[in-house]
Amino acid sequence: MFQKSSLACVFKSLCFIGGGIAPIAAQADLVDDSHLKVDMKNLYLDRDFTTSDAVQSKVGNWSQGFDLQFTSGYTNTPIQFGMDVDAQYAIRLDSHGDDGSLPMDSSSGRASDNYGRAGATLKMKYSRTELKVGDMRPELPVAWHDPSRQLDTIFQGAVVESKEIDGLTLTGGRFWSAVTRESSNHEKFYKYGSTDNLDSDKGLDFGGATWNVTKNFQASYFYGVMHDIYKQHYVGFAHTVDLGGDFRLRTDARYFNNKEDGDALNGKIDNRAFSGGFTLTKGGHKASIVYQRMFGESIFPTPNGYIPQFYLLNWANQPFMRPQERSWGLGYGYNFAGLGLPGLAFSSRFIKGSDIAQAGRPDGAENERDLAVKYVVQEGLLKGVGVEWKNYLVQQRDFGHDFSENRVYVTYTWNVF
Numbered sequence: 001m002f003q004k005s006s007l008a009c010v011f012k013s014l015c016f017i018g019g020g021i022a023p024i025a026a027q028a029d030l031v032d033d034s035h036l037k038v039d040m041k042n043l044y045l046d047r048d049f050t051t052s053d054a055v056q057s058k059v060g061n062w063s064q065g066f067d068l069q070f071t072s073g074y075t076n077t078p079i080q081f082g083m084d085v086d087a088q089y090a091i092r093l094d095s096h097g098d099d100g101s102l103p104m105d106s107s108s109g110r111a112s113d114n115y116g117r118a119g120a121t122l123k124m125k126y127s128r129t130e131l132k133v134g135d136m137r138p139e140l141p142v143a144w145h146d147p148s149r150q151l152d153t154i155f156q157g158a159v160v161e162s163k164e165i166d167g168l169t170l171t172g173g174r175f176w177s178a179v180t181r182e183s184s185n186h187e188k189f190y191k192y193g194s195t196d197n198l199d200s201d202k203g204l205d206f207g208g209a210t211w212n213v214t215k216n217f218q219a220s221y222f223y224g225v226m227h228d229i230y231k232q233h234y235v236g237f238a239h240t241v242d243l244g245g246d247f248r249l250r251t252d253a254r255y256f257n258n259k260e261d262g263d264a265l266n267g268k269i270d271n272r273a274f275s276g277g278f279t280l281t282k283g284g285h286k287a288s289i290v291y292q293r294m295f296g297e298s299i300f301p302t303p304n305g306y307i308p309q310f311y312l313l314n315w316a317n318q319p320f321m322r323p324q325e326r327s328w329g330l331g332y333g334y335n336f337a338g339l340g341l342p343g344l345a346f347s348s349r350f351i352k353g354s355d356i357a358q359a360g361r362p363d364g365a366e367n368e369r370d371l372a373v374k375y376v377v378q379e380g381l382l383k384g385v386g387v388e389w390k391n392y393l394v395q396q397r398d399f400g401h402d403f404s405e406n407r408v409y410v411t412y413t414w415n416v417f
Contacts, residue, residue: 029073029074029075030072030075030076030081030082031072031073032073033072033073033074034071034072034073034417035070035415035417036068036069036071036415036416036417037068037069037414037415037416038066038067038068038069038413038416039066039067039411039412040064040065040066040067040411040412040413041064041065041067041150041410041411042062042064042065042409042411043061043062043063043064043065043101043149043407044060044061044062044406045060045061045062045099045101045149045405045406045407046058046405046406046407047059047060047099047403047404048405049401050401050403051397051401051402051403056097058096059097059098060095060096060097060099061092061094061095061096061099061101062092062093062094062095063090063091063092063093063111064091064093065088065089065090065091065151067086067087067151068085068088069084070084070086072123074125078126079124079125079126080124080125080126081122081123081124082122082124083120083121083122083123084120084121084123084134084135085118085121086118086119086121086135086154087116087117087118087119088116088117088118088152089114089115090102090114090116090150091113091114092110092111092113095110095111098111100149100181100182101149101181101182102115102181103115103182103183103184104182112184115151115184116184117151117154117179117184117185119134119135119154119156120134120135121133121134121136122134128162128163128164129161129162129163129164130160130161130162131159132158132160133157133158134156135154135155136154136156136157136159137152137153137154137155138155138159140171140206140208140222141220141224141234141236141254141256141311142204142206142223142224142232142234143155143175143204143206143224143303143307144307144308144310144311145307146180146181146306146307146308148181150181151181152181153178153179153180153181153307154178154179154186155175155177155178156175156176156177156178156186157173157174157175157176157177157203158173158174159172159173160173167212167213168212169209169211170207170209171206171207171208171209171210172206172207172208173205173207174203174205174206175203175206176188176189176203176204177189177203178303178304180304180305180306180307181305181306182305182306183305187199187305188200188201188203189226189229189303189304190229190265190266190303190304191226191229191230191265191266191269191301191302191303192301192306192307193266193299194265198229198265198266200227200228200229200265201227201228202228203226203227204224204225204226204227204303205225205227206222206223206224206225207222207223208220208221208234209221209222216239216240216241217237217238217240218237218238218239219235219236219237220234220235220236220237221233221234221235221236225261226261226303227261228262228264228265229260229261229262229264229266229301230258230259230261230266231258231259231260231261232256232257233256233257234254234255234256234257234311236253236311237251237252237253237254238250238251238253245282246282246283247281247282248280248282249278249279249280249281250278250279251276251277251278252275252276252278252279252313253274253276254274254275254276254311254312254313255272255273255274256271256273256300257272258271258273258296258298258300258301268297268298269298269301270296270297270298271294271295271296271297271298271299271300271301271323272294272295272296273293273294273295273300273321274291274292274293274295275290275291275292275293275311275313275314276290276291276292276313277289277290277291277313283338284334284335284336284338284339285332285333285334286332286333286334286335286347287331287332288329288330288331288332289329289331290313290314290327290328290329290331290351291327291329292312292320292325292328292329293326293327294321294322294324296324297357298323299321299323299358300312300321302319309321314327314329314351316329316351316370316392317370317392317394317405318351318353318366318394318396320353320368322356322357322358322364323356323357324355324356324362325353325354325355325356326353326354327351327353328352329349329350329351329352330349330350330351332347332348332349333345333346333348334347342378343376343378344373344375345373345374345375346372346374347370347371347372348370348371348372349368349370350367350368350369350370351367352365352366352367353365353366353367356399358398358399361398364398366396366398366399367395367396368392368395369392370391370392371390371391372388372389372391373388374387374389375387384412384413385410385411385412386410386412387409387411388408388409388411389408390405390406390407390408390409391407392404392405392406392407
């Protein structure tokens, strides 16, 4: 078993070697407030193409992954210091074709036998302002990580977040590289759909603010620029209201404005995107309706190897972000805890996209149906073990191949301390 006393010795030695970042006596909070966990995920994915012209009728992989995350506390000093460490490793158990979720070995045409990555994050805090430099998993309108496949997306950069004013969060920084679900190497930023030789030498700069105007109303604005490729403005609003009788209604409205930047290495970008929706909850029930619309001649720009943009409310297995696309989404989910089955949950969604101006036609269409069932063991020897099945049915004949897909996740988090 890991002992915090051993970690304390390591941190004290590092501080001494580093020239005395903080007195050894100040390291108590650094160690006592630290946490170490290991997320374990067994993922089986099988995609069956249902169109006869598909090059390969089935693709998929089976893998086991480990994600170690150490989060330190802070030194008890005027300017507080800490350091986080992350390490990810995955083993391929089986592979039949490239489904885009594991690195591919070009010599064998199969997914790599194993792959991994590791890094660290130095963090500093003064008052209610925090600076982090190193590995991160952002959840911002201009940059988001991707936990949907085996190993999570890792961004590398420097981010400062300030909460000096109550209700207002200011965020800014630069990401200079990212490692995606299909790689174990950090890469410079480029626009997805182009090639990585058309990358940005300066990286992705961003800044923004999130303001909790009231307890139930939030407004946010962000600006990001992937230098010499694209720049992006984002405005978002969220409002929640209690309707009585255990009903609650959340309203979301989100807008992006995307244009090319500087040398425009990937050409002209002309895209605006609106995404809005309502979510009604009562007890274990959740129902949602979403409308999303793309404006302009270009597809919505995203970074590197299909890093997702979850701020688009109709982002699913397919992103529904093609030029001029209009899409409607309907969703329903239920948490069975109210029926005496805690840990069991169901969700479903159907999205239909139309009016797509791409592939030489002005009226392309696509749709997707998603189902998911998840159960987390609540007690006993297997407490905390999660099992989830996801099924996707995608029809996009105008822009690719129709397919059905099944994913099975078996997950467990070992909280070491």
